[in-house]
Amino acid sequence: MKEKITVIKVGGKIVEEDASLAALLDRFAAIEGRKVLIHGGGRSATRIAEKLGIESKMVDGRRITDEETLKVVTMVYGGLVNKNIVAGLQARGVNALGLTGADCNIITAHKRPVKSIDYGFVGDVDCADGDMLSRLIEQGITPIVAPLTHDGKGTILNTNADTMAAETAKALATVYETTLIYCFEFPGVMRDPEDADSLIATITGESYRQLLADGIISGGMIPKMENAFNAIGNGVAKVIITKADAIDGTHGTHIIA
Amino acid sequence: MKEKITVIKVGGKIVEEDASLAALLDRFAAIEGRKVLIHGGGRSATRIAEKLGIESKMVDGRRITDEETLKVVTMVYGGLVNKNIVAGLQARGVNALGLTGADCNIITAHKRPVKSIDYGFVGDVDCADGDMLSRLIEQGITPIVAPLTHDGKGTILNTNADTMAAETAKALATVYETTLIYCFEFPGVMRDPEDADSLIATITGESYRQLLADGIISGGMIPKMENAFNAIGNGVAKVIITKADAIDGTHGTHIIA
Numbered sequence: 001m002k003e004k005i006t007v008i009k010v011g012g013k014i015v016e017e018d019a020s021l022a023a024l025l026d027r028f029a030a031i032e033g034r035k036v037l038i039h040g041g042g043r044s045a046t047r048i049a050e051k052l053g054i055e056s057k058m059v060d061g062r063r064i065t066d067e068e069t070l071k072v073v074t075m076v077y078g079g080l081v082n083k084n085i086v087a088g089l090q091a092r093g094v095n096a097l098g099l100t101g102a103d104c105n106i107i108t109a110h111k112r113p114v115k116s117i118d119y120g121f122v123g124d125v126d127c128a129d130g131d132m133l134s135r136l137i138e139q140g141i142t143p144i145v146a147p148l149t150h151d152g153k154g155t156i157l158n159t160n161a162d163t164m165a166a167e168t169a170k171a172l173a174t175v176y177e178t179t180l181i182y183c184f185e186f187p188g189v190m191r192d193p194e195d196a197d198s199l200i201a202t203i204t205g206e207s208y209r210q211l212l213a214d215g216i217i218s219g220g221m222i223p224k225m226e227n228a229f230n231a232i233g234n235g236v237a238k239v240i241i242t243k244a245d246a247i248d249g250t251h252g253t254h255i256i257a
Numbered sequence: 258m259k260e261k262i263t264v265i266k267v268g269g270k271i272v273e274e275d276a277s278l279a280a281l282l283d284r285f286a287a288i289e290g291r292k293v294l295i296h297g298g299g300r301s302a303t304r305i306a307e308k309l310g311i312e313s314k315m316v317d318g319r320r321i322t323d324e325e326t327l328k329v330v331t332m333v334y335g336g337l338v339n340k341n342i343v344a345g346l347q348a349r350g351v352n353a354l355g356l357t358g359a360d361c362n363i364i365t366a367h368k369r370p371v372k373s374i375d376y377g378f379v380g381d382v383d384c385a386d387g388d389m390l391s392r393l394i395e396q397g398i399t400p401i402v403a404p405l406t407h408d409g410k411g412t413i414l415n416t417n418a419d420t421m422a423a424e425t426a427k428a429l430a431t432v433y434e435t436t437l438i439y440c441f442e443f444p445g446v447m448r449d450p451e452d453a454d455s456l457i458a459t460i461t462g463e464s465y466r467q468l469l470a471d472g473i474i475s476g477g478m479i480p481k482m483e484n485a486f487n488a489i490g491n492g493v494a495k496v497i498i499t500k501a502d503a504i505d506g507t508h509g510t511h512i513i514a
Contacts, residue, residue: 052305052309071337075333075336078337079334079339080328080336083336083405083413086360087359087413090359090362090411091409096359096361102340102343102344102353103340103343103353103354103355104352105347139392148340150343150344150347152347153348154347156341156344
């Protein structure tokens with residue numbers, strides 16, 4: 001029987017504010033057993049880019065990453081946000097290790113090909129190394145993964161944190177019984193974001209198509225759902241979308257293959 | 258018999274310019290066997306702090322690290338500089354892993370007590386974990402260490418890279434036959450920096466006292482020499498001060514206990 005592992009993905013908003021970060025780290029530290037945290041950091045990147053006089057260009061919520069912006073996200077995601085999480089978890093008795101995809105070569109990617117939009121130094125993931133990650137994890141280490149990969153030729157690439165979470169969970173699923181939890185600002189996928197009672201408890205491939213057709217799932221939720229289905233369809237045991245204050249695996253929307 | 262390891266410390270100037278960084282990474286990749294790189298990054302930190310409108314205050318070449326400056330060095334050392342080195346080494350076939358002292362709790366420190374000067378969030382090293390480092394190294398991993406430690410209570414601390422190199426080498430010396438190489442801008446300690454033939458091949462405790470008395474070693478070289486003697490007096494097999502283009506262990510000034 002495989003050992004269990006929990007992979008948590010949290011967005012920038014949660015990890016960039018002191019109070020919500022502290023609450024998250026308390027809850028993450030309380031999760032028993034093997035675990036991995038994957039974090040965003042976009043708001044800090046935007047704020048620091050602005051202070052440095054670098055304009056943040058977004059297309060459909062995705063950042064256009066020119067050379068100067070790449071430096072900013074490398075600093076902010078790999079340094080500021082990641083290391084504050086690592087230090088905060090060490091203070092809570094978790095032996096955290098901050099990683100980008102370049103560290104131990106855990107996640108390789110290629111620069112996204114230019115089609116209608118040139119996203120710049122943005123990575124599409126090729127491979128996450130579940131063996132390397134599990135060797136670290138079996139030493140009692142908890143990986144804290146920043147949304148950066150590398151191309152193996154010396155270039156860091158800005159990479160979507162939801163995608164990195166799905167790819168990391170898939171790679172870990174070859175070794176562990178893996179639960180992937182996406183945290184966002186709602187208790188789960190809602191029929192009506194204004195109505196707290198409208199949580200959708202489970203979404204299957206079939207009900208997903210209907211929710212899309214009905215316009216209940218749209219915009220930025222679509223790539224998140226696609227990452228969730230990618231994970232559940234590729235060996236990940238459980239995929240849950242929930243609020244950051246409910247990461248014990250019992251709340252939220254469960255994605256069913 | 259202990260296995261051998263080489264610990265290289267390079268200053269900010271070398272790792273912050275593309276050409277000198279590439280040359281260093283080529284040479285570092287060519288070193289056989291187990292190795293660790295410890296880097297600075299002060300010039301980039303100063304430049305980015307300036308762009309962010311944060312004044313860099315230095316006392317005797319040491320940075321006063323207020324809360325805003327701590328954010329800058331965490332970003333620049335732990336993110337920008339460290340991850341570029343890691344990605345550059347991965348491209349050269351070295352399985353590099355970027356670390357601060359907080360990662361895997363490898364180097365703990367305490368905030369420097371305020372005496373005549375308040376250095377702010379600056380760390381004085383308490384302990385480097387040679388066992389944890391060696392467990393990583395025995396997996397084929399090459400640690401790349403940024404000059405940041407943590408206090409174990411959630412706070413990152415800006416830490417002198419020369420000191421971190423000495424403490425890391427001392428901790429590794431319990432496991433490995435350790436060579437520590439400090440790189441700087443000269444071929445070694447010079448009697449006369451203007452005279453390329455004035456390299457001092459070896460310095461002992463006794464000759465060091467004389468060099469101090471004669472004013473040949475002064476200023477910023479004194480803490481470097483003290484770190485070197487700290488290492489050689491505490492189990493490190495070889496300590497060498499040399500130029501970054503001569504890190505094969507045969508050049509430079511050898512420090513003798």
